[in-house]
Amino acid sequence: MSKDWLSRLSRVATIILLLVALSVISPAFLSAQNLTNVLRQASLLFLLAAGLTVVILTAGIDLSIGSVLALSASVAANFIQQGWVWGGSLIGLFIGAACGLLNGLMVALIGLPAFIATYGMLWVAAGFAQVFMKGEIISGFPTSFRLLGAGHLLGIPVPILVMAAVLAAVAFTLRRTSFGRYVYAIGANREAARLSGINIRGNLLLVYSLSGLVSAFAGLVYVSRINAVESTIGEPLLLPALAAVCIGGTSLFGGEGGIEGTLVGALIMTLVTNGMNLLNVSPYWQSFVMGAIVVLAVAIDQLGSEKAGRT
Amino acid sequence: MGDDFVLQFEGISKQFPGVKALEDVSFDLRRGEVHMLVGENGAGKSTLIKILAGAHRHDAGRIVINGQPAEIQNPAQALARGVSVIYQEFNLVPFLSVAQNIFLGREPRHPKIPGLIDHARMNAESRALLESLGVDIDPRTMVHYLGVAQQQMVEVVKALSVNAQIVVMDEPTSALTTREIEQLFAAIRRLTARGVGVIYISHRLEEVFQIGDRVTVLRDGKWIASMNVRDATMDVIIQAMVGRTIDRLFHRDFMTDKGQVALAVRNLHRHGVLQDINMTVRCGEIVGLAGLVGAGRTELARVIFGADPYDAGEVTIFGRTLRGSPVECVAIGVGFLPEDRKREGLALILPLRENVVMASLRRLFPSGIIRRAKERGVVSDFVKSLDIATPSINRMTKFLSGGTQQKVVLAKWLCTQSRFLIFDEPTRGIDVGAKAEIHQLMNELVKQGAAILMISSELPEALNMSDRIYVMHKGRITKELSREEATQEAILRHAMGVTI
Numbered sequence A: 001m002s003k004d005w006l007s008r009l010s011r012v013a014t015i016i017l018l019l020v021a022l023s024v025i026s027p028a029f030l031s032a033q034n035l036t037n038v039l040r041q042a043s044l045l046f047l048l049a050a051g052l053t054v055v056i057l058t059a060g061i062d063l064s065i066g067s068v069l070a071l072s073a074s075v076a077a078n079f080i081q082q083g084w085v086w087g088g089s090l091i092g093l094f095i096g097a098a099c100g101l102l103n104g105l106m107v108a109l110i111g112l113p114a115f116i117a118t119y120g121m122l123w124v125a126a127g128f129a130q131v132f133m134k135g136e137i138i139s140g141f142p143t144s145f146r147l148l149g150a151g152h153l154l155g156i157p158v159p160i161l162v163m164a165a166v167l168a169a170v171a172f173t174l175r176r177t178s179f180g181r182y183v184y185a186i187g188a189n190r191e192a193a194r195l196s197g198i199n200i201r202g203n204l205l206l207v208y209s210l211s212g213l214v215s216a217f218a219g220l221v222y223v224s225r226i227n228a229v230e231s232t233i234g235e236p237l238l239l240p241a242l243a244a245v246c247i248g249g250t251s252l253f254g255g256e257g258g259i260e261g262t263l264v265g266a267l268i269m270t271l272v273t274n275g276m277n278l279l280n281v282s283p284y285w286q287s288f289v290m291g292a293i294v295v296l297a298v299a300i301d302q303l304g305s306e307k308a309g310r311t
Numbered sequence B: 001m002g003d004d005f006v007l008q009f010e011g012i013s014k015q016f017p018g019v020k021a022l023e024d025v026s027f028d029l030r031r032g033e034v035h036m037l038v039g040e041n042g043a044g045k046s047t048l049i050k051i052l053a054g055a056h057r058h059d060a061g062r063i064v065i066n067g068q069p070a071e072i073q074n075p076a077q078a079l080a081r082g083v084s085v086i087y088q089e090f091n092l093v094p095f096l097s098v099a100q101n102i103f104l105g106r107e108p109r110h111p112k113i114p115g116l117i118d119h120a121r122m123n124a125e126s127r128a129l130l131e132s133l134g135v136d137i138d139p140r141t142m143v144h145y146l147g148v149a150q151q152q153m154v155e156v157v158k159a160l161s162v163n164a165q166i167v168v169m170d171e172p173t174s175a176l177t178t179r180e181i182e183q184l185f186a187a188i189r190r191l192t193a194r195g196v197g198v199i200y201i202s203h204r205l206e207e208v209f210q211i212g213d214r215v216t217v218l219r220d221g222k223w224i225a226s227m228n229v230r231d232a233t234m235d236v237i238i239q240a241m242v243g244r245t246i247d248r249l250f251h252r253d254f255m256t257d258k259g260q261v262a263l264a265v266r267n268l269h270r271h272g273v274l275q276d277i278n279m280t281v282r283c284g285e286i287v288g289l290a291g292l293v294g295a296g297r298t299e300l301a302r303v304i305f306g307a308d309p310y311d312a313g314e315v316t317i318f319g320r321t322l323r324g325s326p327v328e329c330v331a332i333g334v335g336f337l338p339e340d341r342k343r344e345g346l347a348l349i350l351p352l353r354e355n356v357v358m359a360s361l362r363r364l365f366p367s368g369i370i371r372r373a374k375e376r377g378v379v380s381d382f383v384k385s386l387d388i389a390t391p392s393i394n395r396m397t398k399f400l401s402g403g404t405q406q407k408v409v410l411a412k413w414l415c416t417q418s419r420f421l422i423f424d425e426p427t428r429g430i431d432v433g434a435k436a437e438i439h440q441l442m443n444e445l446v447k448q449g450a451a452i453l454m455i456s457s458e459l460p461e462a463l464n465m466s467d468r469i470y471v472m473h474k475g476r477i478t479k480e481l482s483r484e485e486a487t488q489e490a491i492l493r494h495a496m497g498v499t500i
Helices: A001-024 A032-057 A064-083 A084-111 A114-133 A143-150 A158-176 A178-188 A188-196 A202-227 A235-247 A259-278 A283-308 B045-053 B077-078 B098-102 B119-132 B147-160 B178-193 B205-211 B234-244 B297-305 B324-331 B342-346 B354-356 B372-385 B403-415 B432-447 B458-466 B490-493
Strands: B005-016 B019-030 B036-040 B060-065 B068-070 B084-086 B164-171 B197-200 B214-219 B222-230 B261-270 B274-281 B286-291 B312-317 B334-337 B421-425 B451-455 B468-473 B475-482
Touching: A001 A259, A001 B119, A032 A064, A032 A158, A032 A178, A032 A202, A032 A235, A064 A202, A064 A235, A064 B068, A064 B119, A084 A114, A084 A143, A084 A202, A143 A158, A143 A202, A143 B164, A158 A178, A158 A202, A158 A259, A178 A188, A178 A202, A178 A259, A188 A202, A235 A283, A235 B297, A235 B475, A259 A283, A283 B342, A283 B490, B005 B432, B005 B475, B019 B036, B019 B214, B036 B045, B045 B077, B045 B084, B045 B164, B060 B147, B077 B084, B077 B286, B077 B334, B084 B147, B098 B119, B098 B197, B098 B274, B098 B334, B178 B197, B178 B205, B197 B490, B222 B458, B234 B372, B234 B432, B261 B297, B274 B297, B274 B451, B274 B475, B286 B458, B286 B475, B286 B490, B297 B312, B297 B334, B297 B421, B334 B354, B334 B403, B342 B403, B354 B372, B372 B475, B372 B490, B403 B432, B432 B451, B451 B468, B451 B475, B458 B490, B468 B490, B475 B490
Parallel strands: B019 B222, B036 B197, B036 B214, B084 B164, B164 B197, B286 B451, B286 B468, B334 B421, B421 B451
Antiparallel strands: B005 B019, B005 B060, B060 B068, B214 B222, B261 B274, B261 B312, B468 B475
16 A cells, blocks of 8 residues: 555646756646647647556556557548548547447457557558558548547637546456456456356456547547547657556556556656757757656565565 | 584564564574474564575674674575575476576586586485485476475585585475475484574474474564474474464354255366266355375366366356356356465555455446545454454565455455355464464354365365365275265275275
């Protein structure tokens, strides 16, 4: 318990430290516009990381989220551009869920390691997206669709509201539903969960399908915001999402962590990027810093749990 | 006189957040003696040993080794002072050879070529060490292929090879057969003959009298008594351990009329594991399943519960023929308390609360939404009624002692309101007090109409708790014994496949 509090505290402290440091270094940071921007960027990262968090809690992994995002967004965009906003969106979500279900079937029924199954899906979905787009860019969507990514509601950018809604929904699901308990139980000890009569296959199918669905949803928000799509938009998204989950304290071994941590992880990632942009740090160094942060965050967690484990 | 002691604990205290694990504990170990350390789970034995091994630091008191105060701050320092601890979970590397394990980290160097290991010398020295303890193992064998007993021997040899003067054994016999235990005891006697002092932790009190020279009892983190074994009796030790007299270790109320058939197994067959199994268990009775290690008892239990597949035959529970899955079994009121509670019974990194309700979420919260207050209430009730020793229902399960963990698994199945329970070694590695409580609970359960199938390697437990006993040998049921027919001799004879 005490370790939990400590690591949570250390994460929140990191954010406060970043906020203070950045506002001192760069006066532009504290402007309302920049802060809104940070939150909006964080929301995209968080959405993609949300489904991944649930998968990782079951001691699994989903490497296909970026590609699934790209594929579903590409297909959806094609319809949406022609004015079929709802139909296109639903098709996109359906494709995402179907890819996730396929992942789930490979992991839960065939028993492939999640790493391999979703790694395969990463390439398959990316390939489909490229075949579908043929290297083209679709851009210029109806205003009604642009609301999702670029619109405002009561003065708040819609992606931020979406982030809050997804956070609340996932937090509730993980903490207050039987399904959430099964997610943790499967991740903490799959055999004990099975011998407790928990339906491992069914729950894993659901978890991977949800991950695909959430990825597709994140894709819609993303496309709506930048008002364009090409087949490769997913590629650079997987690793930051994975980093957000890890920095957020969700254990890759499963059963430990939660969605709140992932929000914090996404915020830290975005703040650091934002700060480096304000300071004109070269993109090459930015990758270096990101990598170091991920390793440090997990190492601090590891050391903390070793200490706690001894008492 | 002082020279006689290889180790002295003087007023050791250790405080963990919320718990006083050890309070002013003093006792000593003589050269060449076997000093038994007994006490209930949570009495402080493990903490004391971990302090000696350098895994914990004590808050007060001192440790004296060979008359010199010893600062032990980490495992390396413990090793340097001649302390060698053999834990229940062995610290062997499975895919290295016996010799490589014995010399792990201290491999002899090749005399001519620098950087290479002198395998010939390592194997020869290992062989000599093994022979000196009367152990017949080829040092080139991969540890992975050894049985538990042989792995234990390798641990003993490893301790010997580092010239340990103090060897600590934590429940070394819990997974051994009678013959293997005798081999281990012979090895221990050879250790003590060389002047090594052995601290021996055990829950099997009869071992105190078989191998011990002196015995020290701890209770609730305090030193209670130390005595020479030849002056002690079982009753005195038990009383010191629990602080009260346990008058009836095995108490059963046998009922004359049994209820409906809970379990019926017909011609069950699993290739290479189970052959032609037929059995029934009725409500209101405890049916024992006896046999040697490897007879197929656990395998049978797992097949019945749907955890493993079978090739032919039929399993019927409460009149329903099952297709074989734990999901189905749990849904109709079957509970399974596995032998290896840490790996199969509990999610150790989750709180106690979540483990207790893990199998009952569908029953407690049919809507799928968890109501916190109700959950807290249900779990708190079990903590009270089973007397589960925990500071909070949110305590992470891995921090609970072995007996307490077993009670959590029990609570999990009581929470599902199971009417047919399969208990696989329900009291293994559990102290006398918790054991009596678990037996009492089993008695209550069958009185209320539940059916229990109990696997037990402990003959007194099987004999005293069971209405009937099935004996297994090599995957078959060789005999069904009524309560009247069941004796230690009868069980052993059929367990070993003697047919006369």
